[in-house]
Amino acid sequence: MSALAPAVPHLTGHASPRTHGVARRVPWVPIALTSAALAFLALFLLVPLAAVFVEAFRKGAAVYWKAVIEPDAVSALQLTLLAAAIAVPLNLVFGVAAAWAIAKFDFRGKSLLITLIDLPFSVSPVISGLIYVLVFGLQGWLGPTLAGFDTQVIFAVPGIVLATIFVTFPFVARELIPLMQAQGREEEEAAAVLGASGWQTLWHVTLPNVKWGLLYGVILCNARAMGEFGAVSVVSGHIRGLTNTLPLHVEILYNEYQFAAAFACASLLAFLALITLAIKSAVEQHATAA
Amino acid sequence: MTIQVQNVTKRFGTFEALNGVDLEIQPGELVALLGPSGSGKTTLLRVIAGLETPDAGRILFNGVDTTATRVQEREVGFVFQHYALFRHMTIFDNVAFGLTVRPRATRPSKDEIRLRVMALLKLVQLDWLANRYPHQLSGGQRQRIALARALAIEPKVLLLDEPFGALDAKVRKELRRWLRRLHDEINLTSVFVTHDQEEALEVADRVVVFNHGRIEQVGTPDEVYDHPATPFVYQFLGSVNVFHGRLQEGAPAAAYVRPHEMTVTRAPQAGSIAATLRHVQRIGPQARLELQDVANAGTIEVHLARDHFDSLDASEGELLHVTPTRERVFRHAA
Numbered sequence: 001m002s003a004l005a006p007a008v009p010h011l012t013g014h015a016s017p018r019t020h021g022v023a024r025r026v027p028w029v030p031i032a033l034t035s036a037a038l039a040f041l042a043l044f045l046l047v048p049l050a051a052v053f054v055e056a057f058r059k060g061a062a063v064y065w066k067a068v069i070e071p072d073a074v075s076a077l078q079l080t081l082l083a084a085a086i087a088v089p090l091n092l093v094f095g096v097a098a099a100w101a102i103a104k105f106d107f108r109g110k111s112l113l114i115t116l117i118d119l120p121f122s123v124s125p126v127i128s129g130l131i132y133v134l135v136f137g138l139q140g141w142l143g144p145t146l147a148g149f150d151t152q153v154i155f156a157v158p159g160i161v162l163a164t165i166f167v168t169f170p171f172v173a174r175e176l177i178p179l180m181q182a183q184g185r186e187e188e189e190a191a192a193v194l195g196a197s198g199w200q201t202l203w204h205v206t207l208p209n210v211k212w213g214l215l216y217g218v219i220l221c222n223a224r225a226m227g228e229f230g231a232v233s234v235v236s237g238h239i240r241g242l243t244n245t246l247p248l249h250v251e252i253l254y255n256e257y258q259f260a261a262a263f264a265c266a267s268l269l270a271f272l273a274l275i276t277l278a279i280k281s282a283v284e285q286h287a288t289a290a
Numbered sequence: 291m292t293i294q295v296q297n298v299t300k301r302f303g304t305f306e307a308l309n310g311v312d313l314e315i316q317p318g319e320l321v322a323l324l325g326p327s328g329s330g331k332t333t334l335l336r337v338i339a340g341l342e343t344p345d346a347g348r349i350l351f352n353g354v355d356t357t358a359t360r361v362q363e364r365e366v367g368f369v370f371q372h373y374a375l376f377r378h379m380t381i382f383d384n385v386a387f388g389l390t391v392r393p394r395a396t397r398p399s400k401d402e403i404r405l406r407v408m409a410l411l412k413l414v415q416l417d418w419l420a421n422r423y424p425h426q427l428s429g430g431q432r433q434r435i436a437l438a439r440a441l442a443i444e445p446k447v448l449l450l451d452e453p454f455g456a457l458d459a460k461v462r463k464e465l466r467r468w469l470r471r472l473h474d475e476i477n478l479t480s481v482f483v484t485h486d487q488e489e490a491l492e493v494a495d496r497v498v499v500f501n502h503g504r505i506e507q508v509g510t511p512d513e514v515y516d517h518p519a520t521p522f523v524y525q526f527l528g529s530v531n532v533f534h535g536r537l538q539e540g541a542p543a544a545a546y547v548r549p550h551e552m553t554v555t556r557a558p559q560a561g562s563i564a565a566t567l568r569h570v571q572r573i574g575p576q577a578r579l580e581l582q583d584v585a586n587a588g589t590i591e592v593h594l595a596r597d598h599f600d601s602l603d604a605s606e607g608e609l610l611h612v613t614p615t616r617e618r619v620f621r622h623a624a
Binding site: 186187189190191192193194195196197200204205208209 | 339340341361362363364365366367368370372374375376377378387388391392439440442443
């Protein structure tokens with residue numbers, strides 16, 4: 001060290017003009033990229049979001065409030081929350097089961113299962129809705145049989161729930177599979193050798209290791225479940241107060257030129273999305289801190 | 291406990307990991323499964339543990355067929371190569387896991403579990419780490435915790451997969467001596483997998499040498515080192531010179547000679563080989579000579595005592611004569 005010490009000031013003194021030159025040079029590339037990204041965000045995300053709230057309050061708070069507490073709007077909000085409340089827990093269970101099977105076990109048809117899980121992502125939501133109409137509709141395969149039991153799926157609440165489940169199918173599984181595969185099987189094997197049953201291993205070893213990824217998947221799943229339009233639109237039938245979800249309600253109001261009311265209901269959806277985003281970033285922060 | 295492996299075969303797709311393996315392990319023995327990677331040693335360990343099902347053959351514990359017994363019921367302790375500690379649990383909970391997951395009827399009380407876990411942590415000399423998490427520990431500490439966790443269920447047999455593979459050289463040496471002492475203390479039938487011949491020879495009572503899914507030789511460290519049964523064992527355990535030639539009846543064969551089992555002289559001897567000294571490396575009390583066979587230009591490695599070499603007073607480039615003091619001849623496989 002003592003031999004190096006006198007050399008250090010000499011070295012820095014020598015190098016300083018050059019380092020200054022580098023520091024003075026404006027870092028154009030990062031600045032350009034960052035501003036491009038921010039401008040894009042502002043144009044395509046912030047402006048529309050602001051527009052939703054501005055338009056919603058254009059005719060004053062009274063009109064906004066009236067549009068929100070109107071019975072059809074309340075029923076649409078209830079149906080949206082109901083569909084999400086059924087679809088999200090079901091896809092949570094399904095997603096964990098599928099991810100566990102795919103990441104921790106070897107079996108025939110595994111790649112087929114992975115492809116099937118991705119299917120809702122690759123198929124247009126309108127087509128997914130149409131499939132349900134073809135299967136459960138009155139002219140469909142199972143429609144007449146179900147009608148015999150006095151059960152209606154299409155143009156009724158069950159259809160909306162089914163379509164929502166289908167569209168939000170992949171979120172939890174897709175989030176968990178890479179995470180579980182990266183973690184490997186050794187901890188599960190260790191648990192098995194120590195005498196733990198499959199359930200004990202799942203509860204005490206696997207799930208605690210993926211809890212943040214799981215929560216993240218559930219949040220994304222929920223966001224999509226509340227916002228889904230295409231598939232639900234096909235199976236809903238748009239019966240006001242009965243089979244309208246919030247996104248469908250917004251569309252109807254807009255088509256009837258009730259812009260303020262349409263934006264008021266849209267602001268509800270935007271608000272739900274913002275809450276979801278806030279929870280998501282809180283989860284992410286916690287996950288990176290843990 | 292006696293472990294019997296009978297004619298076990300295991301394939302992964304087209305790869306034959308184990309090909310008709312027979313092995314018997316005596317109670318209280320510490321056995322090393324030694325071989326290059328892909329030779330089947332880890333697969334055999336996993337088959338014994340019940341983590342893999344053999345395609346054919348049987349595993350017997352104390353004479354009882356356990357081939358179909360589930361891994362949870364085999365009562366084996368298994369130490370994984372990368373330890374596989376539960377990352378979200380404290381060290382205490384890791385070691386206690388095997389006891390806390392027992393059904394209520396056989397589960398010890400909370401106080402009893404605490405006593406047993408702390409006793410095990412003391413045994414591995416890490417009781418002060420009970421409340422830490424695995425990622426806060428060094429590799430050597432994790433290794434010992436993995437061992438304590440495996441011992442917590444009072445296994446009938448202890449299986450270790452490359453137990454020292456992920457550690458640096460110094461910790462590895464300390465830990466393997468410690469493992470040997472621990473084994474002598476608790477006297478549990480133990481099997482460990484390694485690709486490091488020095489580790490196997492130093493720690494084990496018996497060494498099982500694997501190659502291509504088959505056992506090449508089983509024996510004490512001295513037996514496998516001094517009397518290798520096959521050319522593979524000769525080459526895998528330490529360095530060796532190979533001299534190709536023909537037997538008297540004309541069959542092609544090769545003589546295997548360890549570098550330290552040769553003498554070097556200035557004058558030709560009966561059966562000596564003429565070779566040019568190419569390079570000398572003096573390492574402590576030893577001189578390592580690299581010579582070139584005059585007849586076929588092959589390289590011969592000889593290890594001599596330093597003073598023996600000094601008394602030769604040879605320098606690089608000189609012609610010397612090498613005589614094997616001990617050799618083993620293997621016929622070439624037809």
